Amino acid sequence: MNTAAKELALALGMLALTTSCTAASNTSTQTQQSPAVTEVRDSGNATATIKIDGSSTVYPITQAIAKQYQVDPKNRVQVAVNISGTTGGFEKFCAGETDISNASRPILKAEMEACKKNGVAYMEFPIAFDALTVAVNPQNNWAKDITVTELKKIWEPESQGKITRWNQVRASWPDRPINLYGAGKKSGTFDYFTEATVGKARVSRNDYTASENDQVLVDGISKDPNALGYFGYAYYEKHQDKLKALAIDSGKGAVLPSRQTVEKVQYQPLARPLFIYVNFRDNQNKALVNKFVEFYIDKAPTTASAVGYIPLPDDSKHLNYVHLYQGKVGTVFEGKAEMNLTIGELLRKEGQF
Numbered sequence: 001m002n003t004a005a006k007e008l009a010l011a012l013g014m015l016a017l018t019t020s021c022t023a024a025s026n027t028s029t030q031t032q033q034s035p036a037v038t039e040v041r042d043s044g045n046a047t048a049t050i051k052i053d054g055s056s057t058v059y060p061i062t063q064a065i066a067k068q069y070q071v072d073p074k075n076r077v078q079v080a081v082n083i084s085g086t087t088g089g090f091e092k093f094c095a096g097e098t099d100i101s102n103a104s105r106p107i108l109k110a111e112m113e114a115c116k117k118n119g120v121a122y123m124e125f126p127i128a129f130d131a132l133t134v135a136v137n138p139q140n141n142w143a144k145d146i147t148v149t150e151l152k153k154i155w156e157p158e159s160q161g162k163i164t165r166w167n168q169v170r171a172s173w174p175d176r177p178i179n180l181y182g183a184g185k186k187s188g189t190f191d192y193f194t195e196a197t198v199g200k201a202r203v204s205r206n207d208y209t210a211s212e213n214d215q216v217l218v219d220g221i222s223k224d225p226n227a228l229g230y231f232g233y234a235y236y237e238k239h240q241d242k243l244k245a246l247a248i249d250s251g252k253g254a255v256l257p258s259r260q261t262v263e264k265v266q267y268q269p270l271a272r273p274l275f276i277y278v279n280f281r282d283n284q285n286k287a288l289v290n291k292f293v294e295f296y297i298d299k300a301p302t303t304a305s306a307v308g309y310i311p312l313p314d315d316s317k318h319l320n321y322v323h324l325y326q327g328k329v330g331t332v333f334e335g336k337a338e339m340n341l342t343i344g345e346l347l348r349k350e351g352q353f
Contacts, residue, residue, distance in 0.1 A: 048077045048288050050078070050080070052081045052098060052099065053083070053093070053101060053102070054084065054090070054098075054103055055103050055189075056083045056187070056189075056212055056215070056232070057234070058103065058104055060238075061127060061274070061307055062081050065295070068299060068303070069292060075292075079292065084212060086186070087187065087191070093115070093122070099279050101122075101277040104188035104272065104275075105272070105337045106124070106275065107122070108191075109336070112335050119281075120280075121330075122277045122279060122280055122329060123277065123324065124333075125293075125296075125297065126346055127276055128301075128310060129312065130234075131233040131257035131259075132231075132270040132271070133236040133245050134151070134229070134248065135221055135230070135231070135236055136227060136229075137224055137226070137244065139225040142166070142172075145246055145254035146249070148248065148251070150169050152197050152199065154169055155180075155182075156198045176226055178226060179228070180209065180227075181208060181217045181228070181229030183214075183217075183231065184211050187212045195339065197269075214231035218235050218236075218239050218243065233257050233309060234308030245257055248267065259305075263310065271342075273341060274304075274309065276293075278293055280327070298317070301313075312343060312346075315347055316350065319353075330353075332350060
């Protein structure tokens with residue numbers, strides 16, 4: 001039995017424990033009295049709106065599910081999905097301005113404190129895995145792979161204004177300018193990528209084209225033969241005709257991003273879980289939000305796969321339902337991201353929630 005299979009088996013063993021737990025029994029969760037459930041009814045004159053913001057990486061999943069949901073005329077609600085990056089999304093969410101926050105990393109301690117200050121209790125639902133992708137322009141005929149050490153050499157703050165040409169990264173590469181594209185500072189991708197490559201979250205050179213919107217980065221790299229950048233796998237898969245992914249070598253050989261390499265725990269350290277966070281008060285008070293979240297949990301595996309991400313197994317769906325129905329609030333990540341987390345380890349953590 002390989003590592004992933006052992007972890008999954010352990011996670012499944014924790015599943016039985018989960019169903020017997022309650023939100024009050026776990027010290028890692030927030031505690032808050034459940035407000036009375038209030039049915040939100042369509043007046044016939046105005047359409048209720050579920051407000052969602054945050055990660056551009058998670059956006060394709062949430063947007064696709066929102067469209068599926070609104071096809072049914074019985075779901076008389078508008079689902080507004082916007083992009084401001086994971087950090088930007090949490091700023092709005094913890095201020096009580098949105099119902100759901102898309103996130104490409106777990107909620108951080110400072111964000112947890114902001115939510116607590118504003119009385120926003122939250123429910124955490126992992127919905128897919130991502131293979132964060134390092135890409136170049138297809139005209140790049142010299143780079144096929146890159147090491148984590150080389151990524152650090154490119155992106156660490158000390159390299160600003162100094163590492164500006166391809167041959168400075170690897171001597172066999174040509175003496176050509178290297179133009180960098182990457183996540184903006186309100187992006188969870190920025191937080192995760194910098195910690196995975198440079199060694200500390202939010203530590204990076206600043207002389208690069210930055211955006212919280214992955215599509216902007218895709219467009220830039222596709223037009224620049226000297227480009228190198230990073231973003232969520234779904235954006236690479238959708239635009240494979242105008243991008244080239246680099247295999248990542250973390251010391252055990254170069255591995256390309258794919259569903260298979262993530263599931264086999266080969267694509268490290270750039271495999272990561274994706275989440276939605278749901279305002280607990282909204283979830284309890286607004287039957288429309290609750291109904292949408294149920295729909296989201298059901299559709300997440302197939303939709304994640306359809307848009308280019310790695311779906312979580314059915315056991316994750318069951319855990320999410322259990323947590324939703326029990327009103328589990330809080331996070332299992334203690335305010336920090338975890339590098340090299342596998343699908344099996346994620347399920348085990350959720351099973352202990």
